[in-house]
Amino acid sequence: MPAALLPADDHVHSEFSWDTGPHASMRDACARAVELGVPAVAFTEHVDFTRWSPGDVPLVHDQRPRDPGWYQPVDVQAYLESIEACRDEFRGLTVRAGIETGEPHLFAGSVERVLAQGPFERVLGSLHSVVRHDELVGVGRVLRAEHPHEVVREYFGELLEMVRGSAVFEVLAHCDFPRRYWPDKRNLYRENDFEDEYRAVFAALAASDRVLEVNTASPLASVRLVRWWRESGGRRVSFGSDAHVPWNVGQHFAQARDVVEAAGFRAGRDPGDFFRV
Template sequence: MLPPDNHVHSQFSWDTRSNGSMELTCARAVEIGLPAIAFTEHVDFTAWGHEDLPPGENVSIVHRDRVQPLDVEAYHATLAECRDKYPQLRILSGIETGEPHLFAGSVAAVLRSGAFERVLGSLHSVVHEGRILSPERMFALGIAPEDTMRRYFEGMLDLIKGSDVFQVLAHCDFPRRYWPTGAAPYDEALFEEEYRTVFRALATSGRALEINTRSPLWSVDLMRWWYEEGGEAVSFGSDAHVPYRVGAQFELAVDVVEAAGFRPGRDPFDFWRR
């Protein structure tokens, strides 16, 4: 049996536009034999532009023109409809919190607005000269990809140490998705110490690490670093923004995680564990 897909987006995430469908995603999950999925909709409070500044300490909700807030009421209503229609599939509520350590008040307000069973922590940016920039903008500024990556890992440590609202750390090397075509190929080994430092901090916090199958799939060596640094649990996430991608590459991801020493958890809905 395939593991649950704990990182899925529907029409309620601001960046899916008209391509997302909670109902069609559930149908696809049943078709391929997933035991469960979690609709972890985007909760972001930055547009990652040149003038985007981190919020002050007293800010609660930060609005951005490009990034629309989650419609919590409509989201939960559609979730209930899908649970009725697909009783054979466990469907979890959830959010993917972007930069929760920088927007703690904003994230707390969203969490108070509804019940969420799966909360992911994500870092989609690098703080550069006091501004929150996307990896693509960092690369466009001519900053060396390796320097951008190392600064991203520093931000990842700040995220882990600065926020306790999430259960799973999502795509912990996010900038590699946008690695410049003219640069040397991305080499996990070049950043082994940075990965291990992040993994130690996450393991100490008792949280799970996501293997994200939308990003270039991790090597067995990288997943073994998580195991060796004390990681207890692995969550599988397709990061699907369209229905047909739910559970994508899970067969291969299972092989990678198993080769690193992790096994299925206590039941079909659990994380994989050491």
């Protein structure tokens, strides 16, 4: 298979994301993309907040939204300088600047202030947490302590609120993020159990003419799931490895491309663009 047929990787993290380790490298991620024949990469660094700011929608006034933990802000100036250095070195690779913003419907003011600092070409919206005791708590932690089906339905309800309540992001990342942390090994996560919830989120996303991501760090989406997106009015699909180390750039992309094509989407004229109906 010609390498150029692989999709763009629109969800990559580098040393500028707070949750990457010593092996993360924007330059090495670009080199890996070139090696695989991935035509474009977007470095969508984590943008998460641990304090409420003007323009946000706080859960409780005068309290932090979550434990600061390891969360760190992005050094935007250094990040953009690294983007330019990679563009200079890897002339045949499209290198895009971007962010992955967590819970953007709650942090509208904070996100807008980050976006004002530079030209970000890919903006992903993500939901990583649910509310517990007036604080945002990682959904994986909640899944381990509570009934998983109820937690996932709650998650989809909040995801629908995020889609309806924030227009700042173009691409919805890992729409079923909790499946990564599904705790019941005897009864595996089943998309059919949550069809109504998926379709509600997809319909809202499609109505705003935005893009659904197929995230290959999660268990791969099925053809059925991507068809639900198309049947809900979805017109475009993005691919994201969610790589936090260079060797995961473009992981499982050939298989993911086959899934998306089987659901009726095709690559555009620009190999670095979204797949479309």
